[in-house]
Amino acid sequence: METDSIRFKLYFVIFVALLLLGIFGFMYIENLSPVDAAYFSIVTMATVGYGDIHPQSILGKILAIVLIVGGVGTFLGIVSSTTDMFLKRRQELLRHQKLNMVTGLFFSELGNGLLRRFAHLDSGKETLHLILKITNQWGEDDFINAKNRLKKHKYVIDSRHADLSGLCEFLQKQASLLLRLLENPIVHEHGSFSDLLKAIFHLRDELLNRSDLSNLVDTDRAHLDGDIVRIYKLLVYEWLRYMGYLKKNYGYLFSLAMRINPFDPEASAVVKSS
Numbered sequence: 001m002e003t004d005s006i007r008f009k010l011y012f013v014i015f016v017a018l019l020l021l022g023i024f025g026f027m028y029i030e031n032l033s034p035v036d037a038a039y040f041s042i043v044t045m046a047t048v049g050y051g052d053i054h055p056q057s058i059l060g061k062i063l064a065i066v067l068i069v070g071g072v073g074t075f076l077g078i079v080s081s082t083t084d085m086f087l088k089r090r091q092e093l094l095r096h097q098k099l100n101m102v103t104g105l106f107f108s109e110l111g112n113g114l115l116r117r118f119a120h121l122d123s124g125k126e127t128l129h130l131i132l133k134i135t136n137q138w139g140e141d142d143f144i145n146a147k148n149r150l151k152k153h154k155y156v157i158d159s160r161h162a163d164l165s166g167l168c169e170f171l172q173k174q175a176s177l178l179l180r181l182l183e184n185p186i187v188h189e190h191g192s193f194s195d196l197l198k199a200i201f202h203l204r205d206e207l208l209n210r211s212d213l214s215n216l217v218d219t220d221r222a223h224l225d226g227d228i229v230r231i232y233k234l235l236v237y238e239w240l241r242y243m244g245y246l247k248k249n250y251g252y253l254f255s256l257a258m259r260i261n262p263f264d265p266e267a268s269a270v271v272k273s274s
Contacts, residue, residue: 008081015074018045018067025063030055045071098186103193103242104253106181110174111235114200115262117167118232123156125263128236132263134243136255143244150240155232157225164224165214168207171200178204196234203227 022041026032032040032053040053044067055061119125131149134142171178178201181187187194206227207213216224239262246254261267 005085008078008085011074011077011081015045015071015078018071018074022063022067022071026055026060029057029063030060041067041071044068045075047072047075095186095189099190099193100242100245102181102184102186103238106177106197107239107242107257109177110200111239112260112262113170114231115235115239117162117170118157118228118235119263121157121159121162121228122232123158124154128153129263129265132236132240132261134247134258134261136258138247140244140248143240143247146240147237150236155229155236157228157232159221159225159228164207164216168204168213171204171207175204192234193238196231196238199227199231199234203231 019038019041022044023034023037026037026040027034030037036053044064047068055064119128122128131146131153134146178197182194182197182201187197203224206224210216210220243254243257246257256269259267259271260269
């Protein structure tokens with residue numbers, strides 16, 4: 001997308017330079033009025049060539065040749081670049097929509113459950129709750145502000161208070177979902193989400209390969225805490241991004257997601273009177 005934008009700007013600059021050259025050149029060489037000079041330059045560069053105005057002098061004809069050779073290609077380049085940008089923007093929008101559909105499925109089946117488990121183990125969960133207490137009044141600036149505040153949050157997990165066996169069972173039940181998500185080519189276009197899924201798979205494997213999760217040595221527990229923190233941070237950022245998408249595009253989905261906020265200990269899907 002950035003390459004297309006640079007190419008378009010380059011074509012546009014060349015086109016404007018040639019157009020100005022044609023306008024001032026024909027005004028000076030052919031004694032045309034500014035309007036006639038602009039008209040003749042544009043119809044020449046656009047390959048329309050009505051023939052109602054044509055250069056009389058040798059210099060005028062040379063200038064017309066320059067405009068035809070340089071201007072036609074530049075004009076077509078602008079049209080082509082503009083079309084490509086519109087098509088790619090539409091394709092990007094469709095990919096974005098598909099990715100968020102996948103993200104919605106992930107949080108519905110797995111993500112929200114993990115967030116509740118991990119938030120319970122976070123020693124700074126009260127601070128996180130304040131940052132992510134999303135309401136219907138939130139706008140784009142609020143989501144940006146929350147993201148910036150998250151950068152300062154220290155994610156400290158203590159798995160001694162966790163049901164690691166239950167977490168392992170929970171992840172194992174969702175193994176097929178994780179595999180299907182990883183096989184989805186859309187996922188790999190969003191690097192952080194792909195990293196999140198891989199990190200969850202890794203934690204599942206770590207837990208499965210321990211025979212006794214209730215009696216871990218301190219060093220091993222610290223290792224698992226690090227794996228959980230890796231997932232937790234990625235989950236929080238992805239959840240906030242997804243909530244911002246829902247707020248902007250799907251009010252009814254945002255309403256439910258807001259009511260079951262995994263960072264709110266009193267969250268409930270039940271709609272209560274205000």
